[in-house]
Amino acid sequence: MNHLLRSVAPISDAGWKLLDEEARERLTPALAARRLVDFSGPHGWEHSASNLGRTASLASAPCSGVSGLQRRVLPLVEVRADFEVSLGELRDADRGAVDPDLAALDKAAHQIAVAENITVFHGWHGAITGIGEASPYERIQLGEPTDAYPKPVAGAVELLLHSGISGPYALALGGEQYQRVVETAEHGGYPLLEHLRKILEGPIVWAPGVKGAIVLSMRGGDFLFESGQDLAIGYQSHDGEVVHLYLEETFSFRIATPEAAVVLDP
Amino acid sequence: MGFDQYHEPPDELPAATRTFARLCASLTEEAEAIGWYEQRLAVETDPEAVAVMRDAQGEEFKHFSMDLEFLLRRSPAWREIAQGVLFRPGDIVEHGEEAEAEALEGEDRGDDDQPLSSLGIGSLRGAVR
Numbered sequence: 001m002n003h004l005l006r007s008v009a010p011i012s013d014a015g016w017k018l019l020d021e022e023a024r025e026r027l028t029p030a031l032a033a034r035r036l037v038d039f040s041g042p043h044g045w046e047h048s049a050s051n052l053g054r055t056a057s058l059a060s061a062p063c064s065g066v067s068g069l070q071r072r073v074l075p076l077v078e079v080r081a082d083f084e085v086s087l088g089e090l091r092d093a094d095r096g097a098v099d100p101d102l103a104a105l106d107k108a109a110h111q112i113a114v115a116e117n118i119t120v121f122h123g124w125h126g127a128i129t130g131i132g133e134a135s136p137y138e139r140i141q142l143g144e145p146t147d148a149y150p151k152p153v154a155g156a157v158e159l160l161l162h163s164g165i166s167g168p169y170a171l172a173l174g175g176e177q178y179q180r181v182v183e184t185a186e187h188g189g190y191p192l193l194e195h196l197r198k199i200l201e202g203p204i205v206w207a208p209g210v211k212g213a214i215v216l217s218m219r220g221g222d223f224l225f226e227s228g229q230d231l232a233i234g235y236q237s238h239d240g241e242v243v244h245l246y247l248e249e250t251f252s253f254r255i256a257t258p259e260a261a262v263v264l265d266p
Numbered sequence: 267m268g269f270d271q272y273h274e275p276p277d278e279l280p281a282a283t284r285t286f287a288r289l290c291a292s293l294t295e296e297a298e299a300i301g302w303y304e305q306r307l308a309v310e311t312d313p314e315a316v317a318v319m320r321d322a323q324g325e326e327f328k329h330f331s332m333d334l335e336f337l338l339r340r341s342p343a344w345r346e347i348a349q350g351v352l353f354r355p356g357d358i359v360e361h362g363e364e365a366e367a368e369a370l371e372g373e374d375r376g377d378d379d380q381p382l383s384s385l386g387i388g389s390l391r392g393a394v395r
Contacts, residue, residue: 042345
């Protein structure tokens with residue numbers, strides 16, 4: 001048994017399969033950062049820090065005749081979203097019910113995906129620097145109306161090209177901006193989504209939690225997501241009515257090239 | 267003959283399972299090639315030929331390792347057991363038994379597709395929504 005304590009939960013094998021599949025189904029579309037940045041791992045629950053390759057000086061040495069430095073590391077963050085599931089619903093699913101109520105799991109999955117996106121794209125104060133925080137460029141306004149988006153997106157791509165950052169480029173769009181883009185056709189009926197794809201030569205992803213949008217290079221080597229414990233469902237406790245579970249992951253995020261992304265404000 | 271890696275009708279298999287099977291087949295082929303080069307190197311007396319084959323075997327080591335890493339990333343249970351066995355000094359069999367017990371305790375031993383320590387999402391670069 002590992003730290004997730006799944007084997008002591010009052011949940012059948014079929015129940016765990018149902019919960020895992022539901023979580024995977026809800027998480028996968030919303031995990032925008034993982035579609036765009038380099039991914040390392042999973043390195044396991046015991047993995048606690050990422051190597052920065054840097055050192056800090058120390059005020060003193062243990063004795064005369066030696067000098068010392070202290071290695072600097074980036075600690076991983078633990079992110080957890082609690083939820084509960086009715087034992088009755090799980091029993092009904094075991095009997096063959098096709099519509100178990102897993103709304104709390106769905107909400108937790110969305111929340112932890114949003115947390116991951118916000119951390120990577122905007123940062124987690126005191127823990128992780130996000131892509132937008134590190135970008136050295138002046139922010140570009142997306143502006144109005146939506147069918148004018150090609151201009152700021154093309155401007156961001158041009159900014160990256162001028163800085164020697166090669167493509168392909170990707171566009172992470174916040175929930176509201178994504179919806180507006182997919183609903184919009186330009187003059188003559190050409191879908192805005194296709195026009196933006198041609199400018200970027202890369203993917204456009206729905207990134208819930210992102211404010212506005214971010215254009216970034218996908219050439220690789222610029223942004224590294226390091227996974228310790230990848231997303232998993234663990235067991236907390238239960239009573240006669242419900243089982244208390246959680247979605248959890250550990251990760252760090254490092255930026256090698258801050259110049260490889262441009263923020264587009266809403 | 268090109269579809270020998272499948273034990274079930276390919277049309278009924280999900281794309282991810284077909285990819286997994288292809289890499290399993292590739293892993294097998296790389297291991298075979300490593301074994302063949304090992305035998306050829308054992309009997310070859312021409313130093314130049316030995317150097318060429320040693321270089322070629324090194325390529326197979328690399329290919330095997332890449333195949334294995336891909337498969338481990340897609341199979342959390344396999345990865346968990348491998349982490350308990352690979353690159354560790356000591357008794358290999360003992361490590362294997364311990365790793366298996368740790369990974370599979372209380373879980374469905376008959377279903378290796380079931381992630382034991384994570385949902386197995388990993389990187390989504392290139393994934394289709």
